[in-house]
Amino acid sequence: MDAAREQSGTELLEVIPFSRNAEAIINKMLELNDSCQDKATQLVEEILHSIFFLGKIHTPPYSPEMILDYDREMLGLLRVCYPRPFKFYSSQLPRRTPFSCVLDMVVFLNGQEKENKIIDQLRMIISELGLKKHGPLVSSTICVSQKTGSTRYYGVSMSTSGRIPGRIMVAASCLSGYWDSYVAGAVMSFNPSKRKKQFFDGTIKLPQSVSWQASSLHDEGAKMPPCNSCLNMFCLENIDAEFAPGNCAEVESVSNMFKMEEEVREQSRPRHEKFTADNREKAKKSLEADLKNNLKSCKLTYNKQFFTP
Template identity: 55%
Template sequence: MVSLKAKRHPTELVDEVLHCIFFLGQINNPRYSPKDILSDDNMLNMLKSIYPQPFQLYSSQLPKRSPVSCVLDMIVDLTGQEKENAIIKQLQTLILQLKVDQATDLVSSTICVSQNTKIPTSVRYYGVSMSTSGSLPGRIVVAASCLSNWETYVAGAVMTYYPKKEKKTYFDGTIKLPAYVRCQALRLSDRGPMPPCRSCGNLFGLKTSEHKEWSYGNCAEVESLSNLLKSENEVREQARPTSDTYTEKNLKRARESVMKELTGLVKTVQFRWDGEFYTPQRD
């Protein structure tokens, strides 16, 4: 990330990825401090002087997403969103190198590309699967993403099933994407296409014959579609939830439920959360 930034990019993505990695080290068992993670003192001191905020707030604030999401944003920015193959190849190269280095705790296994195919030159929106290690960190970052980062409809769809993979009786925020929306996930190991899992079928109406139901919010489709709906108003309006239970009152109740779950999880990992979600510093 530091090397890529040297070419062209604002500070915030490096700042954000540092905070996220330090946070995940803080809730790991055993815990890892920034000094444990950045064992090179020169690198540690250099990063601490340029990006002081992650070192100050990793033990009190929650990240809004997982590390590889920040890396992907930087690759897309440097490469150009239209160069889909180059983006996927560059991320795959990084992931495979991390595996060679036996540094696979915080990597994503899949990438997803979404776009409005009604427009031949439409923007491509990318997302990766949750890059956390272990069940509790993943559940924490999914909840944090729902409450602070993902587009409202996408977050509502995830909250319909979060955290127990059981649909809430009082709230249905699931959506159905228009047929013209492309949403394609690929394995980062070999860039092979992956059909939507049952969870993504339930959340977004994606056609699938798969029966495997992964934890809701972990799939690359979630982040990719969140980015799409944040920018494409026509798609967003056509995909809006249609259930009678999708009301402001019930959405508020669902968010409160997720917040309660999140608060309990951070206590479980003995993290002293100040109630804030981390905002990286800008140039």
């Protein structure tokens, strides 16, 4: 703590929220898992690994011991009950960011069709835990996608802070198979700088039977139009706002829909002449090269290993 006090005020703002938010989210996930008689232990295991990994690449880095320093007895219990996140957080990449696991827990507890309850509970958790907008490990947006008369599918924005963690996690979600391959292809159609690749076009066009709506998990739940990047990936009309491809809630939401709605997926299949197996492989290798460089800057190595709970 003495060393921390010597850091500048800016550094402290970056350091303290990560460990504080990590501790709060872990405790909440354990509480929610208890409420469903430990039926969601895989989600707890997965979020522990994702948080530990993001702590590893945080500046400055946070070890699991530092994150869980508030309760040494709890740390010991988690090591016994969930040993794999402690073992693999430095050698295997997460497939998604932590708040995506929180979303799945809330959907599991409420049921897939309880859209209002799901969104309300997520906002309540954020408020209860004091998770600030744009803070570490918390998503800012949720998106709900639905084919007319069908199931609702949810997604949240990337819960990372900083350019390099964001790029690492977008690449991991694409390369691990967590995102549907068509959706991953749409993301890989753009460079991290948001510029379209010249040699590959995996953009997809959603059928008119699909509706989607994003809303803020903060700001009193304001409805949000898709940003320019999402509209480009999904071939809709452009607007001004733009985030790096893959960071938005729409990507996870559409991916989850494609995994369950084969007809919608095939109707959305990329049709550009540049969408070929060779070009996709080239785009994949480009993304892997970017991932390797970003991991190297965090003193980690890309070994194509992804954590599966």
